[in-house]
Amino acid sequence: MKMKKNNTFSEIRIALQEADNILILPHIKADGDAAGSASALLEIFRKREKKAYALAAETPLPSIRTLVHERYRTEIPEGFRPDLLITVDCADIDRCIDRVKNFPDVKILNLDHHGTNTRFGDLDYVIGNLSSTGELIYSLSEALGYKITKKAARYILGAILLDTNRFYYSSTSSRTLEIAAEIIDRGVSMSELCEDLFGNNSKEKMKLLARAIDSSTFFCSNRGVYSWLPRKVQLEAGTDNTDDIVEALRDMEGVEVALLLYDYKGSLRASLRSVGDVDVSKVALAFGGGGHKNASGITFTDHDYEKVLRKLLRELEALLVRKS
Ligand SMILES: [Mn+2]
Incomplete structure (x- = not known):
């Protein structure tokens, strides 16, 4: 093109x-x-x-x-x-x-x-x-x-x-x-x-961050990490502000790729972050999203969280394996 x-x-x-x-x-x-x-x-x-x-x-x-x-x-x-x-x-x-x-x-x-x-x-x-x-x-x-x-x-x-x-x-x-x-x-x-x-993080936002960190799961020998914030968890925390959460996941020791999945206004969204040469925009583009090499996002029309997660993890793992 x-x-x-x-x-x-x-x-x-x-x-x-x-x-x-x-x-x-x-x-x-x-x-x-x-x-x-x-x-x-x-x-x-x-x-x-x-x-x-x-x-x-x-x-x-x-x-x-x-x-x-x-x-x-x-x-x-x-x-x-x-x-x-x-x-x-x-x-x-x-x-x-x-x-x-x-x-x-x-x-x-x-x-x-x-x-x-x-x-x-x-x-x-x-x-x-x-x-x-x-x-x-x-x-x-x-x-x-x-x-x-x-x-x-x-x-x-x-x-x-x-x-x-x-x-x-x-x-x-x-x-x-x-x-x-x-x-x-x-x-x-x-x-x-x-x-x-x-300097103005709300308690609700910090609570949501804590939930995301607490429920995070590692994959690909700890080189990747993901977390999932469904609407229910956002309601419990009292905010749907997911800003900075995927960055906190990425900043964990040894992590090269971080994925945050969350409900946003009736759709399922994925935020991807990576470090160095790992290009997550390729994965985002493959699913109809976009962004930068180290920071990309996707909005899914498919609401099946499990299915979307499986597909994303497969691609992210392949990305990490190709790089190593
Ligand atoms: Mn920008």
Whole structure:
């Protein structure tokens, strides 16, 4: 399959100039990169006197509320008719189709950093191995000569911090760190931002994490680990916020692949994490999901947990065996 090329900066500039009403779409179950990137764009467009809103699929999680702009909504304001849609951090159109489908004739600008991005936009700007969509928006805004305010810069730094797990992942380049440094130079306090983002775990979330760790099972000579959080367990813990749980599984000694299966809004979801050369995006793609080499996800239409788990474990084991 031949990969569609990125549009040029001048093509993107023209599309943005022609648009007066812009609707920004973060992916379903928006994470900090999606929400922060959408918020940064809202702030950048406000400065350029464009009418823009972000339309999210759900209310943002409390843990990322600090990355949410006033114009980030869950309902479209009355009378607002977009003439351009911008999808942020969406590897494929399924991640935002719930909202895109309401605007069949509106052009899409697809901004993303997932290597598996299907380039579904009328215009695409995708850089596959970048730390975050936040970093992509920073570089794009600079290339277009758009002013990045302190407020926008803070959203971007939050997006970068979350998607790199505080500069832990290999997607953190020297340029990522330079951008973070430039943002600090604009007066953004990284420690205050970190406190907002990482220092507010709810008891419910920690309880759910404890349940996941407690019920985890190792496979492939302890090189892999999985856990399962059905709706019932989420209700008992008092939250459906599964953020950071799969990372905690991955960070156990000797683990190369971690899998978290969980019920999410009526579907069964799998989050995959890996370390080093183990490429879980291959497994995700094989099941209709997507993501990055070390972090991918899949939404299953099949609700049979046992069957899905069996299939996934078979593929993950094969992946680990091939690597060793
Ligand atoms: Mn991202």
